[in-house]
Amino acid sequence: MSSPPRPTVSPSGVVSPRFFPRRWVARAALLVACVASVASSNPGPDPLEATSSVQHLRLSSTSTRSRQVFVVGVVAPKHPEQTVTVGLGALLQARWVPDDARDTSSGVVRARMSLGRSQSTWRSSGPLVANAETPTELRTDLPQEQCSLREDCRVEAVLEVEWEGEPRPGVVEVDWVALGELGFEDGLDMPPDVTFTLGLP
Amino acid sequence: MSGAHVTPSRPVPGDALLHPLVFGAVLVLILNDHVLKARYASWWTGKLSDVAGLAMFPLVLQGLWEQVRARGARGFRPSSRVLLTCVLLTAACFGAVKVSQTAGDGWRWALGGLQWPARAAWALASGRGVPAVVPVAHVVDVTDLLALPALLVAWRVGRRRCADDSRAHGGPSTRLLPMAQAPSRG
Structure with missing residues (x-):
């Protein structure tokens, strides 16, 4: 009387499908695990971008500094346990309008931004040119701030602008726009109904 | 047993x-x-x-x-x-x-690179252009x-x-x- 077939089970508990080619089963499992590893993270949703309308500041020989405070807000009504990153920058254009058209000495404009506790360094423009057709451009960016969506996220932002150099009679007109970017780095989907505002008209 | x-x-x-x-x-x-x-x-x-x-x-x-x-x-x-x-x-x-953060960014681009062939093949099969390599989402979080x-x-x-x-x-x-x-x- 022949004995019943013995199950092929490794003491370690490793599955040993006796009737399958074990080598190929292992290869298939390895392939699945490799694909699972490579596909374990997605690029995530595209960041939300926000741009303010053009804002205006005016510097003069008697008032060489100016600042504007605004509040950047991120609100997700369902308050998911998700973290987002807020990036903020500003693009400025400065135009030097001297009282005396023959006055060409003007200095430079510099600017910096802060968002919450992070602050950018001062960034300076090139030398201002009197009544130039092409305004001097200047860009300042902040390191990204992380923000939890579990509660409404509102962070105070400040743009400071200075006219550097020996002030001359006349004004420096500064037009600027705030550029915001909201990045989603946790989870695969953008939270529903999330709003990102720069607090500027 | x-x-x-x-x-x-x-x-x-x-x-x-x-x-x-x-x-x-x-x-x-x-x-x-x-x-x-x-x-x-x-x-x-x-x-x-x-x-x-x-x-x-x-x-x-x-x-x-x-x-x-x-x-x-x-x-x-x-x-x-x-x-x-x-x-x-x-x-x-x-x-x-x-x-x-640097290692995390390296990981994001490396994994994005490994995913790119499949994304490119899918885009081509769907009649779209070949996409660029994009980094994956990753959070540098020490509590992990x-x-x-x-x-x-x-x-x-x-x-x-x-x-x-x-x-x-x-x-x-x-x-x-x-x-x-x-x-x-x-």
Whole structure:
């Protein structure tokens, strides 16, 4: 009387499908695990971008500094346990309008931004040119701030602008726009109904 | 195991992944990354992927190594040293990408690069242009290091596999043996 077939089970508990080619089963499992590893993270949703309308500041020989405070807000009504990153920058254009058209000495404009506790360094423009057709451009960016969506996220932002150099009679007109970017780095989907505002008209 | 006949099966390259705990971790990783994260994005879905990944990834590395090393060889035995190297390598890389922004960015681009061929093929099949390589989403979060003990799953499963092989076939299992020297089964 022949004995019943013995199950092929490794003491370690490793599955040993006796009737399958074990080598190929292992290869298939390895392939699945490799694909699972490579596909374990997605690029995530595209960041939300926000741009303010053009804002205006005016510097003069008697008032060489100016600042504007605004509040950047991120609100997700369902308050998911998700973290987002807020990036903020500003693009400025400065135009030097001297009282005396023959006055060409003007200095430079510099600017910096802060968002919450992070602050950018001062960034300076090139030398201002009197009544130039092409305004001097200047860009300042902040390191990204992380923000939890579990509660409404509102962070105070400040743009400071200075006219550097020996002030001359006349004004420096500064037009600027705030550029915001909201990045989603946790989870695969953008939270529903999330709003990102720069607090500027 | 009274009454059960147990015959140690000869290990084959990569078969540590067939252990129920390890293959279960692979399935959890897939389910979590592609279903649970999308529906219930939360801190625990992030941690669950880390735990599942750490439980299985060293054995994936070991399996790849074994597949390459065993190619053309007539016998195979799992190696504890390779296992240890894979566990330590996984721990080091995981720790780096969870602590360092630079390492995290490297990971984002590396994984984005590995995903690119599939994305490009899908885009072409859909009649779209070839997309650029884009980095994957990744959060540098030191609290994810709490998942590191999950490496013990890979370590224990791998060690047991080596120990079983040693017991069944004698001697330390640290090298490839020619088939002629490998004892026959049952």
